[in-house]
Amino acid sequence: MPHPRITPRRAAPAAAVVMGVTIAAVFTTIPTAYAQTFVGCSAADLDTAITNANNSGGDTLFLSPGCAYDYTSALSGEDATPAITSHITIVGDGATIRRDPAATGTFRLIDIANGGTLSAWSLTIKNGNPTGDGGGVLVQSGGTLNANALTISGNTANRGAGVEINAGGTATIRATTIDGNTAALAGGGIDNPGGSLDLSVSRLTNNTAGTPLVGGGGGGYDQDDGTGTITATVISGNTSAFAGGGIDHDGGPLHVSLSTISNNRALGVPTGTNHPGGGGIWTGTFNAAETLTVDATVITGNSAASGDGGGIRNEFTGVLNLNASIVRDNNAGDRAGGIYNGVNSTVNLRLSSITRNTSATAPGGVYNAGTVTNALSEIMANSPTNCMPSPNPVPGCIG
Template identity: 35%
Template sequence: MAIGEVMYRRRLKAVALAVPFVVAVSLGSTAGATSLAAIPCDVTALNNAINAANNNTGPHTIRLAPKCVYNVLTPASTGGLGLNALPIITGTVTLLGDKTTIRRDPDATEGFRIAEVDGPNGRLTIEGVTATGGGYLEYGGTYLPRSGGTLILKHSTVTNSTANVGGAIVVDLSSTLEMHDSVVRDSAAVQGGAIYNGPGSTTLLQKTKVVRNQATEFGGGIFTAGVSLTIKNSHIEGNRAFQQGGGIYNDRAPMDISSTTIADNRAGQMGGGIANDGTTTLTDTKVRRNIALNGGGVWQGTSGGSLTLVRSRIFDNTPNNCRPVGVILGCTN
């Protein structure tokens, strides 16, 4: 089911930028060397550089000002699923930061996310940037790759954002998300407090932390209904869902988790660590100290899915490790 077809009976309550210069430089002297736009700490400069990259009239790699806060009061673009702080990414764009922040101004009168990445050619890579304060939208409080778009986050943080679906990030309509050495924290939604991996889409989390997010329904940390969700060497910790899947809710999708800790998550009903209605494999992974009404570690649903343990442990969860009893081989209660 496409995201636009989902009906919601309740909404989240509100939780509580002179045209500057752009300097283009060349990296190296060999043929095909990558050009780079170094911009000042100014939102207009950032928007101009992104538009130039989209239109192939300027460098595709943009170096942001170190330790700058790009404070966005007025959105720069409107997409099919709401307003965006930055121009919609339709080409190849790389933003390089150094302790740099892009935020929605707390005094902004409109709700908007930080960036939308539209396929089939939109590809946004962000490195060394904190994005914060986005949202008050239906979909994707901070980032929204859609229609085949690609979003890659490296050494970056996404925090303090809200939406009804995907409090921080929605991966929509056959799009791709990659996160490496990054963090998604303190965000909220109805479904997918941090990340919503939508139908047809692919998400990879590597050395990434998904912490202290919450959902009023399913998937306090992550909700996945996509082609695949792969998690490696990561931490899914301290998230909460008021219904199912405190850490992760798997809605009939393939999910592969390895060398990861899923701990200290909570669900009001089932699946404190994981509520699984899909096909999941846990390899060298620990599911511990999670809490739910039932299935404190893992709740295995009745939709024909399965959860396989490979050198993995589910232990010290409350009030039990796995439910229903006997469905997950190798899990002791």
């Protein structure tokens, strides 16, 4: 079904947790594949190595340390490298796979096809620019990505500029930085329209989704369906032209824990629409009531420039469980710098804090047009008010 908001288609100190995880905790033994091949420092050498690995049923490829594998054109369709169809491990040792700065064509860098598995270590994937989805990495249905200590940066695409996980695809991403990627529609860093994502001890930073003319969602991460788990990760400095500056969650269960969601922006354009906002997180499902659970996470410094919910906006029968988390110092250009809860939607607050949020129109803390429950959570020191006026009461909130 077309995405209803995109044309044409569709609290603990969490940062300390992220930085405190040692490399030894992330890196287990590099898996042994079917053979071992040392790859010379050229794009042609890498293409040959991947092709041979596909034909032989798998391989471990050791790239030349620090080498830049520069691609000037697509090998097939919009793929620079051969599509991965077997079990391949790439040990980068600081190498880079990138679109050559002088290239004129449009192409992605890595394509993991049905039945293919890529395990990649210590590698940079940079500057892919297909007209389709998945600028850095495309994970097709039936494909699997295991990313460890990667940098995925400077890529552009229609959706999923850094990583696109198609319905039926699987991505496990650890100790990885996804930075400075730009999607025309959704998922500047990662787009998940129906696959499975497990993201941990990573950074989604400075990514962008959407344009003023068509809107867009999920500067850092966009999930339309499927499942998502985000743990001990920093999501910061991302921008959406419409909703969900850090995260845009439109379907499928999503669990965020021990993370920091900070300084993201939802610009809320084009104007005249009825639901821009969610500077840190937009959550609201279109097909069925799904749940976003946020545990021990700090949501701070986010803004919804012309909309509601500087920290979080929850809509369309969505269920938000906020546990032991902090929503602080967020701003909305309209209502609810902290949390906006729409009609028929539910927010369950437990041991959380919503403080020092601001908005142009009261309330500045929590706006409730649905149902809010509150178990030992504080809502205070928001401006211009904490929860009033709201269509429905917010338990435990005064003023």
